[in-house]
Amino acid sequence: MDKALAGVKILDMSRVQAGPSCAQLLAFLGADVIKVEDTVGGDNTRWEQAHIDGVDSVYYTIFNNNKRAITLNLKTERGKQLFEKLVLWADVVLENFSKGVMERLGIGYSRLSEINPRVIHASIKGFGEYGPWSDYRSFELAAQATGGGIAANGYPDRPPISSPIGSGDSGTGLHTAIGILAALRQRDNIGEGQHLEVSMQDGIVNLLRYRLIRSLSLGTPNVRPGDRGNSGIPMIYPCHPGGSDDYVMIHIAGALWETVLAIIGRADLIGDERYATEDLRGQRGDEVLGIVSEWTMQHDKYEAMEALASAGVWCGAVISPEEVLSNEHLVAREMVIDVDDPARGTYQMIGCPVKLEKSPVEVQPAPLYGEHTDDILTGMLDVSPNELSELRKQGVIV
Numbered sequence: 001m002d003k004a005l006a007g008v009k010i011l012d013m014s015r016v017q018a019g020p021s022c023a024q025l026l027a028f029l030g031a032d033v034i035k036v037e038d039t040v041g042g043d044n045t046r047w048e049q050a051h052i053d054g055v056d057s058v059y060y061t062i063f064n065n066n067k068r069a070i071t072l073n074l075k076t077e078r079g080k081q082l083f084e085k086l087v088l089w090a091d092v093v094l095e096n097f098s099k100g101v102m103e104r105l106g107i108g109y110s111r112l113s114e115i116n117p118r119v120i121h122a123s124i125k126g127f128g129e130y131g132p133w134s135d136y137r138s139f140e141l142a143a144q145a146t147g148g149g150i151a152a153n154g155y156p157d158r159p160p161i162s163s164p165i166g167s168g169d170s171g172t173g174l175h176t177a178i179g180i181l182a183a184l185r186q187r188d189n190i191g192e193g194q195h196l197e198v199s200m201q202d203g204i205v206n207l208l209r210y211r212l213i214r215s216l217s218l219g220t221p222n223v224r225p226g227d228r229g230n231s232g233i234p235m236i237y238p239c240h241p242g243g244s245d246d247y248v249m250i251h252i253a254g255a256l257w258e259t260v261l262a263i264i265g266r267a268d269l270i271g272d273e274r275y276a277t278e279d280l281r282g283q284r285g286d287e288v289l290g291i292v293s294e295w296t297m298q299h300d301k302y303e304a305m306e307a308l309a310s311a312g313v314w315c316g317a318v319i320s321p322e323e324v325l326s327n328e329h330l331v332a333r334e335m336v337i338d339v340d341d342p343a344r345g346t347y348q349m350i351g352c353p354v355k356l357e358k359s360p361v362e363v364q365p366a367p368l369y370g371e372h373t374d375d376i377l378t379g380m381l382d383v384s385p386n387e388l389s390e391l392r393k394q395g396v397i398v
Contacts, residue, residue, distance in 0.1 A: 011094065025354070127146075143200035152211045154226065176196075233281050249317075250296075377391075
């Protein structure tokens with residue numbers, strides 16, 4: 001059975017995380033993605049955080065599965081000619097260069113659309129392509145900072161802190177993937193491609209909507225909640241002292257308070273007016289912490305989660321990133337998988353979060369630097385085997 005995005009052809013010119021994560025998700029769903037890299041080493045994540053000399057880093061492999069890879073020097077006339085032939089083949093050109101780079105290379109959207117009127121140019125920028133900050137460069141933490149994410153995170157009596165989840169980069173990648181799918185759908189209707197852009201700052205603001213409710217409705221400042229939530233009720237509880245970093249998250253909202261009391265053996269507090277409402281429980285947050293912690297400290301985080309979750313309480317064991325990689329539920333859902341890579345050996349990788357019944361995902365190894373250059377040039381662009389060596393001598397390819 002064909003994959004959901006079978007037949008969709010993408011030139012991925014992006015690097016690091018935002019663009020590559022977008023292209024990888026589309027590749028998981030069946031798109032044919034060719035990663036286009038320069039001739040001076042390619043995507044810098046290949047060597048950043050590398051733990052084995054001469055081997056692509058996990059930083060690279062984790063965002064580039066299921067792609068093919070080609071090298072092209074777009075500063076040479078022949079390299080640009082070959083790229084333009086690929087544009088004729090492509091449905092989407094994806095890039096996250098700084099503002100103006102594509103135009104300086106002579107392959108901005110106006111030129112791309114001349115070559116292929118049906119092509120979609122997807123552009124990721126830190127602050128977008130217009131607006132007072134559009135000339136500024138950005139990255140993950142700058143996006144979090146300027147999108148409100150850092151100011152909203154942390155404790156009220158301490159400096160704000162960033163989030164580790166990649167909301168600026170991978171979050172932008174997700175927004176861009178949605179934009180690409182929308183543009184492809186519109187092209188089906190009107191027969192023409194278009195330019196689309198996603199700003200990393202915009203993406204953070206979109207993900208921050210829940211924290212803007214108070215500002216939009218009451219006009220009052222947001223206060224960093226720490227682990228107390230908006231109501232002031234504690235949400236993180238220490239567990240069995242078998243480990244100093246063992247916790248369970250429990251959301252004690254509405255009638256769940258009484259359910260929790262019944263489970264932890266404190267039915268005597270059901271109906272107690274001191275804790276009758278969320279506001280009152282928030283005002284007595286330290287007392288709530290003591291009541292619930294007396295029980296959680298008798299269990300490990302998984303025991304606590306099983307007892308509470310099976311009764312309908314919103315909760316979760318606070319598992320570390322390392323525990324994620326061995327979590328039986330995530331392994332069962334193929335979110336943590338082993339990739340058989342003949343070049344690098346079998347390695348552990350994160351799977352696809354989108355589960356389509358009729359388009360199961362097969363995770364393939366991330367491509368080596370320039371791995372498919374010869375095949376693509378000879379098989380798709382009619383470059384003769386004799387010309388390949390000449391192109392290498394001229395620095396057009398590696």
